[in-house]
Amino acid sequence: MKKIIKYPLTFIVLLAIGMTSCKKEFQKLNKNPNTLEVANDPSLVGNIEVNSFFNSAYNAWTLGNGMSQYATFSQSYYNTLARYIPASNQPYWQVLYTDARDANQVITDSKANGNTAMQAVGLILRSYSFAQLTDLWGDIPFKNALQGQNGNFAASYDGQQTVYTDPALGVLPSLRAADSLLKSSVTAITGDLIYAGDITKWRKFCNALRLRYLLRASSKLSSAAAEMQKIVSDGTIFQSASESAELTLPSSVPYAFPSITERSGDYSIKYLNTLLYNFFVNTGDQQRLTLLFAKNVTNQNATGFNFSYYGGMPIVSDANTAQVNSASGFNSSIFLSSPSSPVLKARVITYQEVEFILAEASLKGLITTGSAATYYVNGITGAYADYGIDAVSTAAYLSNPSVVYNPANALNQIITQKWVGNFDVGFEGWIEYRRTGIPAFDAASANLNGGKISTRFLYPPDEQTINAVNYKAELQVQGGTESTSYKAWWEK
Known part of the structure; x- marks a missing residue:
């Protein structure tokens, strides 16, 4: 027979009080006061910056320098991607969408709290991520992307022209809006590891990216020349190598310059x-x-x-x-x-690149301010300054007959010097080769893409599974089969 134990009412009340107290204590103990439950905007900005700049250096060192033909990887175990075999580069795709998502959160928060400077920073960082995505992969999930928090993990693809020019989210309109916000902003930029919150330098960074993408799309955008001229006339652009968008990486993992910790x-x-x-x-x-x-x-x-x-x-x-x-x-x-x-700074865009952009723009009549020859000399001077090379050596190099500005060979000189200056800057050498064909890459030696220099990465495997419907619809745009020869909008 089961024995029933009867407890006094006072014991039951005390037990209930004790259990309630324990529950409250557990709640206190389970909450870590040193960990952010929701990331704040300064921490998001710093994290995006580190991701963006580190990955520019990391991708260059591990793949981009090979695809841009600065380096040769001597063993087939390492060099298949650098020999243009069709590949997805999924890790970088994921990094860029993560950065775009976080930058979008900064934009949303900053609009809500009225911080126009932080809103501009978010616009700049999001634009850089989307520009990298479309320049490297082509058409991408864009207008309906970044909706994971709403349960939408399958966004439709948009064409590169839309990514560049969409009035609401496009790279160029967003950068234009960011510059306007910074120009009139009286709020502060916090969490910034690049320029320590200097609004003028952020404007220069913003305008450097605008000039890069405007030149890239200049054959397709009738408004590109006027916008480039307006930026130059305003004068808020990099004035020396010290203003380049670059980040000194730590000497320890996980964000050391990739060569430092490489096997x-x-x-x-x-x-x-x-x-x-x-x-x-x-x-x-x-x-x-x-x-x-x-x-x-x-x-x-x-x-x-x-x-x-x-x-x-x-x-x-x-x-x-x-x-x-x-x-x-x-x-x-x-x-x-x-x-x-x-040499080991992580760079996204530099003074020397901007000067070479202006040199080409001047040569082609896209801008009327300054001369192509002067911008060309400034670009080389900036490229040498990036590495800390002294002024005497710079002057000696500029006097070399093969380096002296030659109007008859100016375009080749400008773009080739820009190609060299973008060593260790992500995939910029490869991207610019696709736009210009300069310098003449080796398309035959050990090529794994039918003797062609690939023009894009393949879409990551996750797109083929998680986003299968939209991925298959995009393949129809490309002719039914995904190809690394499908050209960028600005390449055609």
Whole structure:
């Protein structure tokens, strides 16, 4: 027989009080006062900046420098993507959408609390993410993207022209709006790791990106020239290399410059590409060659300087001994042990790039302010300043007959110098090659894309599963089959 125990009413009341108290204590203990339950805007801004700038350096070092033909990866285990095999680059796609989502949150919050400066920062950072996405993948989920919090994980694709020009969300209208907000803003930018909240420098960063994308789309946008001229006339643009959009990365993981923590085996298979080596030789560019690269194995004990002590490697499947011995690897004293070196700064857009943009714009009659020759000289000066190369060496380089501005060869000079200056800046060398065809890339050696330089990444596998309906609809736009030869809107 079960024995029933009867407790006094006072005991039951005390037990209930005790349990309620314990529950409250558990609630207090389970809440970490040192962790943000909802990310605030300053923390979002800093996180987006680190993601954007680190990934610009990381993607360049691990893939972009190969696809831009600055470097050759000597072993087939590492170099299939750099040989233009169709690939998705899904990790970067995910980073960019995460950054765009977080920037969108900054925009929403800043509109609500009236902080126009932070709203502008959000617009700039979101625009950069979307521009990277469309320049690297083509048509993308855009107008209906960033709706995951509403349960929408399957957004339709929009064309690149829409991504660039949509009045509400487009890259160019958003950057234009950001500049206008910053121009009249009296609020503060917080959480900023790039310019420490300096509104004028953020305007210059914004206008640098505007000039990049306006030039890129200038053959398709009748309004591009007028807008570029307005930006130049306003004068709020980078004035020196010290204003470039760049970030000094820490010396420790996970955000160290990628060469610093790379395994020796991964580091040692990266060599100076023949195309870049020939540029150094043909223009007498001793300074950048010796700063970035080491003497080859055959001449590693040679004294003094001679271009023959260095060498380039063509795009190869697997380099043979002779190719390895004659080609220059990266300068280990810089890339493995000098985290504070200006060479290892993570860059998104620089003063030198802006000057080369203006040089091309001037040459083509898109702007009337200044001269192409002056902008060209400024670009080279800025490129040398990026690496801390002294003024005397810069002047000597500018006096080289192959470097002196030549009106008959000006476009090739401008774009090639811009290509060199964008070394270690994401995929910019590859993107600009697709726009201009300059310099002439090697499309034959060990190419895995039918002898063609690919023009885009494939869509990530997640798009084919999570967003299958819209992915299949996009394939019909491309002719029924996804192709790495499907060109950008601004390429056509």
